[in-house]
Amino acid sequence: MQVLLVDDDGALTRFLERGLAEEGYTVTSAADGEAALELLEAMLPDLVVLDLNLPRRDGTEVLAALRARHAEVPVLVLTGRSEVASRVRCLDLGADDCLLKPFSLAELKARCRALLRRRGGTAHLVLRHEDLEVNRVEHTVQRGGREVALTRTEYALLECLMLHRGRPVSRARLLEEVWHESAENGTNIVDVYVNYLRRKLGDEGPAPLIQTVRGLGYAVGMPVARRETFWTHA
Structure with missing residues (x-):
């Protein structure tokens, strides 16, 4: 199962890479929005885990571009923006789920499993x-x-x-x-x-x-x- 992880926080990325690998996922990481969109075209992942605060292109821009090209790929947004309006905008742009930072690794894994069950068929x-x-x-x-x-x-x-x-x-x-x-x-x-x-x-x-x-x-x-x-x- 291929996961594209997009986050510019190196320490968090390494932590999530290890945690998702323990679940059997193959994780590819990107540290900015432009790299994320390039990787999306190259690998077409089963799931995207996307942070909002990114250099080069903001996470909401990445989400909008991703949805325009690949409507079927499930997206879990990670965000430290606590305001409800920010999460609502992400959902309106096509995110399947939003997870507010800080979060537990167990919850992130559970949400990934739920998204993969709901999308793509058996x-x-x-x-x-x-x-x-x-x-x-x-x-x-x-x-x-x-x-x-x-x-x-x-x-x-x-x-x-x-x-x-x-x-x-x-x-x-x-x-x-x-x-x-x-x-x-x-x-x-x-x-x-x-x-x-x-x-x-x-x-x-x-x-x-x-x-x-x-x-x-x-x-x-x-x-x-x-x-x-x-x-x-x-």
């Missing part, structure tokens, strides 16, 4: 393949109706594979998206964690859910005929 938020279900709001995994306990990294790896289901995902891309590392480091951590996932999912039979695509990486839900085509050209 097809994007609950990923399914065969008897596997990944809930991207609650960060839970079930297989055959049984809940599977995963670490944060294991969950992020499975989510990435499920988001690309039907296509192979290279080790380099998995390293970048899950571990934020370069393939130049020469690590085998992807293979290690795929094995962890397979064991926890009970996925070690002759036809595993997580498939190895020779020379290309790993895949979930790739048809046999398509895998053979990849192997032919590998």
Whole structure:
């Protein structure tokens, strides 16, 4: 789940990045309004957490521009402006929720979950393949109706594979998206964690859910005929 966090307070940004990452979100940050709008076009996040007091372009300007381009992206506004008129204006401009500073991290997380449940439909938020279900709001995994306990990294790896289901995902891309590392480091951590996932999912039979695509990486839900085509050209 991609979150765009927009705030020019470095200490608060780092605190929120850690807190949201603990929930399994992938967080990208911007410290001013112009950078926020550029990132919005580049990544099209699942959720925007937006402060109002920003350099270069004010948060209300960012909100108005965001809504004009992307009506479907949920926006949680953070504000230290206690006057009711300021919050009403944000809601009128298209904010889905406003949270007054100071706030608790637990409340911010709960509001993020609520916004993600309300917006976008379940097809994007609950990923399914065969008897596997990944809930991207609650960060839970079930297989055959049984809940599977995963670490944060294991969950992020499975989510990435499920988001690309039907296509192979290279080790380099998995390293970048899950571990934020370069393939130049020469690590085998992807293979290690795929094995962890397979064991926890009970996925070690002759036809595993997580498939190895020779020379290309790993895949979930790739048809046999398509895998053979990849192997032919590998």
